[in-house]
Amino acid sequence: MKKGDIIIAGENFGCGSSREQPALGLKAVGIEAIIAKSFARIFFRASINQGLLLIECKEAVDNYKEGDEVKIDLLKGEVSVGEKSFKFPPLNKELIKIRDSGGLLNYARKKLLDERGK
Numbered sequence: 001m002k003k004g005d006i007i008i009a010g011e012n013f014g015c016g017s018s019r020e021q022p023a024l025g026l027k028a029v030g031i032e033a034i035i036a037k038s039f040a041r042i043f044f045r046a047s048i049n050q051g052l053l054l055i056e057c058k059e060a061v062d063n064y065k066e067g068d069e070v071k072i073d074l075l076k077g078e079v080s081v082g083e084k085s086f087k088f089p090p091l092n093k094e095l096i097k098i099r100d101s102g103g104l105l106n107y108a109r110k111k112l113l114d115e116r117g118k
Contacts, residue, residue: 051100059086
């Protein structure tokens with residue numbers, strides 16, 4: 001793995017991980033995002049809390065072939081796999097802010113400082 005890599009996974013990715021360490025580890029090695037058919041809910045929340053981007057897009061996973069270039073456009077809600085593009089449900093704006101802040105703790109800290117500065 002290298003910084004900026006995207007993981008393509010199957011169903012219920014993260015099942016069995018009830019702690020934040022798996023998400024934290026993936027983020028620490030530089031994983032940009034995980035695109036899967038589905039995620040275990042507790043892993044999903046732990047990943048968001050760590051600022052790791054998760055996208056559910058079954059069609060992108062089904063169409064991926066080793067070596068395909070994968071790009072994510074959050075604003076369009078689109079994943080490109082090779083020459084094909086697939087839509088995914090838009091992410092909640094607060095989840096995007098948490099991710100962009102580097103995780104829930106950084107997001108909350110920034111929000112608190114912004115509120116105090118008003």
